[in-house]
Amino acid sequence: MKKIVVISGSGNKNGIGIKTFKMFKENFDEKEYEFEIIHLTDYNLKTCRGCTICFKKGEEYCPLKDDVSKIVNVIDNSDAIIIISPIYAMNISGSLKTFIDRTSYALHRPRFYNKHAFIITTTDGAGIKHVTMYLKYMLNAYLINFAGSQGVYSYLFKNDEDYKAKLKNELIEKAKKFKFEITRGKEYQPSFMQLARFKLWRLKGIMSKDSYLKDSSYWEEKELLEANYFYPVKLSNFKKNFLKLISKRVEKLLSKKIK
Numbered sequence: 001m002k003k004i005v006v007i008s009g010s011g012n013k014n015g016i017g018i019k020t021f022k023m024f025k026e027n028f029d030e031k032e033y034e035f036e037i038i039h040l041t042d043y044n045l046k047t048c049r050g051c052t053i054c055f056k057k058g059e060e061y062c063p064l065k066d067d068v069s070k071i072v073n074v075i076d077n078s079d080a081i082i083i084i085s086p087i088y089a090m091n092i093s094g095s096l097k098t099f100i101d102r103t104s105y106a107l108h109r110p111r112f113y114n115k116h117a118f119i120i121t122t123t124d125g126a127g128i129k130h131v132t133m134y135l136k137y138m139l140n141a142y143l144i145n146f147a148g149s150q151g152v153y154s155y156l157f158k159n160d161e162d163y164k165a166k167l168k169n170e171l172i173e174k175a176k177k178f179k180f181e182i183t184r185g186k187e188y189q190p191s192f193m194q195l196a197r198f199k200l201w202r203l204k205g206i207m208s209k210d211s212y213l214k215d216s217s218y219w220e221e222k223e224l225l226e227a228n229y230f231y232p233v234k235l236s237n238f239k240k241n242f243l244k245l246i247s248k249r250v251e252k253l254l255s256k257k258i259k
């Protein structure tokens, strides 16, 4: 049984985002997939105070006592994530942004790298393209495998049956791809960008040892100092050399910045 957690940033539990998710879910056999929906507005999520203690000492020392770790635990125990965000003021919703801010430590110390994600964005008119792009960028930064997206225009969803029928068909195809990614297993072949980010975060962690001790010890404790990725991956010589080159450049840049 595969577990999919749905993180909804909408304030409306019966909104177009959730309705689109329900349409998407019809393509999943309930004997094989179970879903848990997290409406972020149901949770106590405080806004980040910018103390950077989570980077320096660890997220367990965050002075804000609320529900962030509860949600992170659910993600940890799932195979995949569906992120729902309405476009609010031309951006993702505030609750979703708060959750992303509060889990920024997982950018420095990746913990969701074996997950697959699907993005649903909804709007009355604008913003789908750049909001999806932002979320896709963030997934990449968390080293989560981006496995598809769907943008939805609310007024068409509500008023245009042809639009809804087309959407339903698109979701059938997208569900196929999402399921393919999930069943490919946790140890899928990372993309070139993911490999590069792995190296970059590791270098940054190691090089900022004095200020961000927790970040540097992460790589040591996980015995990843010499690894190509979190798990064994086969790399062509071309990729290996290219990554080496990037590492050297980044090392140079970082050493200038850190000095």
Ligand SMILES: Cc1cc2nc3c(=O)[nH]c(=O)nc-3n(C[C@H](O)[C@H](O)[C@H](O)COP(=O)(O)O)c2cc1C
Pocket: 010, 011, 012, 014, 015, 016, 017, 018, 085, 086, 087, 088, 089, 090, 091, 122, 123, 124, 125, 126, 127, 154
């Ligand atoms: C606070 C707020 C801000 C919004 N800002 C925008 C916006 O900037 N552009 C837009 O096209 N729609 C905007 N909308 C409309 C929503 O994106 C749209 O209603 C969407 O369907 C909401 O998703 P939901 O039904 O899943 O909750 C806004 C709605 C709210 C409540």
